[in-house]
Amino acid sequence: MNNEEPLWEVFIRSKQGLDHKHVGSLHAADAQTAIENARDVYTRRMEGVSIWVVESKNIHSSNPDEAASLYDPANDKIYRHPTFYNLPDELKHM
């Protein structure tokens, strides 16, 4: 039996109104211990008001080697940006 405690990724909301942000990872036997450890490791100086922990094995990520093709569809669609449109300088409030 594997005796290594699973790895968890830790996300912290620094204050109400902001997103949870990834801050690092830690090992813990279960979710509750992971949250308690995250409190001790990542919020010793009032860095957070809320903690998420996600077992690392449950996070799936894109492959950086495929970044070029993965993001290619966005490259040639500059008409998605407001600056693409030619409008007169006199036009205000737009």
Add this chain to the structure above:
Amino acid sequence: MATEELQKVFDDKIAEEIRIEPKDWMPDDYRKTLIRQISQHAHSEIVGMLPEANWITRAPSLRRKATLLAKVQDEAGHGLYLYSAAETMGITREEMVDQLLSGKAKYSSIFNYPTLTWADIGAIGWLVDGAAIMNQVPLCRASYGPYARAMVRICKEESFHQRQGFEILLTLCKGSKEQKEMAQDALNRWWWPSLMMFGPNDDTSPHTAQSMKWKIKRFSNDELRQKFVDVCNEQADILGITIPDDKLVWNEKRQHYDFGEINWNEFFNVIKGNGPCNKERLAARVSAHENGEWVREAALAYARKKAPKSPSGEFESFRN
């Protein structure tokens, strides 16, 4: 992609100051170098708790006890940030712990010196943390993302460590004759080992050139050591105690302090395991690990027992 192409993508990123992230291709030696450096750094934080923990129960006031406890707890946190950063490179926590406990992995030789008096806690904060900060600030720009991010966090927390140490020494230096002598004695014992923390001279440092090419290191050992000597001399004047080096003198031409030769025999001897406390430090880590075995086992057994009923435990989903 062929290896040459991948190498070129990697080299371009390094040249353009684009951070390397865990899933990016990287040369084997880059990975090996970083695993060695980050894990040694983590071990140093963990072993570094021992000489200071020695004084927690004997701190001279509640204020000193509370700050020393907080500092030692920070060191544990720093060790964890760094172990996590190393784990992103494919080594497991268990492997690293095994390497430390079996004596295979190194940690900073400074922690193999004893803390004989309360003034040593002041000297560690001022000099050992001071030297560590000098080393660590440039590492916040290291080319490997997880390492650089861990270092940013560590550096933020580290500055209180140095200030609490200096305050301890300042209080002693303003106290009785005996207290000031105690501060001087601590400086005498910790000065040279602190200079050794920057590692061997540049011409004998095996890894420096390559690490600088990879932008893991930004300054050489000797450059950082010189910066440290330059700032410490003025700080010793404020304390009113003397750095134990009769060759320490301002060099107008270089605009730096000249200083005496480090006893490199002592340095290599301590690294080999023959310092005053090597055996004691390792024994303390082994004992902590072995005596904690039942706690880890119990925690895992409890987690397994609870797991099948509700996979997410008793915590509500964040969307609820």
